[in-house]
Amino acid sequence: MKNIKFIFVALFASLTFVACDSDDDTDDVMPPTEPTFTGTYVQEDIMGRPGITTVFGGTDMVKNNFNTSVVSARESFQPIFESTLEAYHDVYGTALGVELDYEANILGLDAPTFTTVLAQFDALQVAPEGETIYFNPTTGLALTGRKLSDDVIDVSLTLMFGGNDGARFDGTGGTPQLTSDGVDSGSRTYSQGFPYLNAPNS
Template identity: 45%
Template sequence: MKRIHLKTLIVLFTMVGILSCSDDDDTTLPTDDDGGITLDFSGTFTQEDQMGRPGINTVLSPDNATENAFNVTIPSEQGAAFQPTFLQRAIDLHAAFGVEYETNILGLDAVTLTTILASDVLQVAPDNPTSYFDGTNVLTGRTLTDDVIDISLILFFGGVNGDRFNGQDTDGDGTPDLPILVSDGVSASGETPSSTFPYLEAPHN
C-alpha cells in the first residue's frame, strides 16, 4: 500500500460517505391491512443534503456555513453561487505546498474544473459506457465499483499526467516535497455488488 500523506484531506474525502449516512437500518415502513406499504407525503419538505459527487463539497467548501448553503442550493444555482469560492479553495490548497494549480489529466485548468464541480449533478451519457472516469469516458455516470474518491483526488490534485501530487521532489534534495494525493490507498478490488436493488454484495465473513 502506498504511503498516504496529508491525512486531513484524505480523511475528508474518504469519510464523507460515512458522515452522510443515517442510522436508519431499523426503520419500519408503515403498512396497511393487506401488508402494502403506506407513505404519507403530506406536509412541507426541505432539502438538507445532496451528493451527486461525493467529497467535493466537503473539501472545497472553506467552512460549515458554505457547506450547508451548498447542500440546500439547487444545482442550477450552485455554479454562480459557489464556483468563485471553490476556485479560491483550489488555489489555496495548492499554494499551501508552494505550487500553482496545473491543468489536470483532462486538460482542465482550475477555473474550468471548479466550474464543473460547483454544480453537484451526476451526468448520464446514454450512448456511452457508464463511468465516473475510466481513462476515456469522463463523468458519463457512475458504476457501483467506480473508485470515486481516487478519481476525485486525481482530477483535483493530479495535474499533468495525473501525478502532480505524487510525492515529487521539487527542489532536488532527494526528499519528497509534495504529498501523495492521487489515491486514498483503499482498493476496490474484490467488490462484487449484486445486480438487483439495493445492489449490496454478500456479507464479508
C-alpha cells in the same frame, strides 16, 4: 416497587386486550386516503457527490447553503471552490518549500473550469447512451456516474493534484503522494445483478 411493576404490566395487558378485536366486522375500518402534498416543503440536501462540498465548501455556512441550492443557481460557489482548490496547493507548496499552483488536470480543465464543473454540475449523472463511469483513462470519459468498483477518491485526488498527465504529485521522483489515499478495493468483487454488492464476509 414490585407492586408498581405489577400494576404497569396488568395495565399494559388490559390495554393490549382491549385494543384487539376478534370481530370480523369491518364497519370501523377507515378507508385508505390519498396522499396529500399540501404545505410548505424545504430542500434539506442534494443528491450529488457529498465529497464536493465537504472538500471545497470551506465553512459550514457555505456547505449548508450549497446543499440547499438548486443546480441551476450555483455559479456563486465557483469562486469559493476555486479559492479552496488553490489554497490546498498553497499549503502543500509551503510544506515543500516551493511555489505550488494548480495545473490543468488530465481532463484539460484549468482551475476556473474545473471548479465550475464541481459547483454547477454536482448532480447525479446518468449516461443512458454511454458508459456510466467516474473516470475512464482510456476514453477520457468522466463524471457520467459511477460504478461500485470506481475508486472515486483516487480519481478526485488525481483531478486535483495530478496535473495534465495525472502523475504530477504521485509520490515518484521525490514528490509527495497526493493523488491517492493508498486504499484499494482489496479482494472485493461485485455482482453483475442487483444489488451489485460484494458478498458478505462469512
